[in-house]
Amino acid sequence: DIVLTQSPATLSVTPGESVSLSCRASQGISSSIHWYQQKSNESPRLLIKYVSQSISGIPSRFSGSGSGTDFTLIINRVESEDFSVYYCQQSYNLPYTFGAGTKLELK
């Protein structure tokens, strides 16, 4: 199975800061990496697909980058509504797997 390692586990930030969340795959997965946001007691929401492709309705402050095994979700100027957990997910191979998540919290 492809293991996705997200870091850091928790990130404490102040609104207005820009942050980068990392996701590293245990093997090359081309561009088959996607990012989800899950707010407390809510269902996950798709933010970014295929590394950097935007999703309709998602604010433009969310972007993605990376290739091969190393991928990054960037949040430009964090807003209060962004404090939640972020997961990366690979669709390269079965079984489809998620990272353990990065919790973005208020400093």
Added chain:
Amino acid sequence: EVQLVESGGGLVQPGRSLKLSCAASGFTFSDYYMAWVRQAPTKGLEWVASISYDGGGTYYRDSVKGRFTISRDNAKSSLYLQMDSLRSEDTATYYCTTAIAAIWSYWGQGVMVTVSS
């Protein structure tokens, strides 16, 4: 508006069965693969099973293979998950999702399954 509404969860003893349902609306159900993704309490997300447009292809994670069966009824715009021989480690919130190339765009609100004696 896309809506996915899960039902059928609850408390069940180990070894027993439960069937989850997901009623879909707001999109052409038969145009999408569908999937179940679960989340154990305070844990991360875990893909469980996927099904092709017409139900001819089904895919499972190893830990549920032979115990869970995913199915769909396109005429009713409904997705199902038959769960047999349930174990304590199956305790989770189960989400119904639309799937395009294993990217899950729309999610239901989730349904809780608790396996305990």
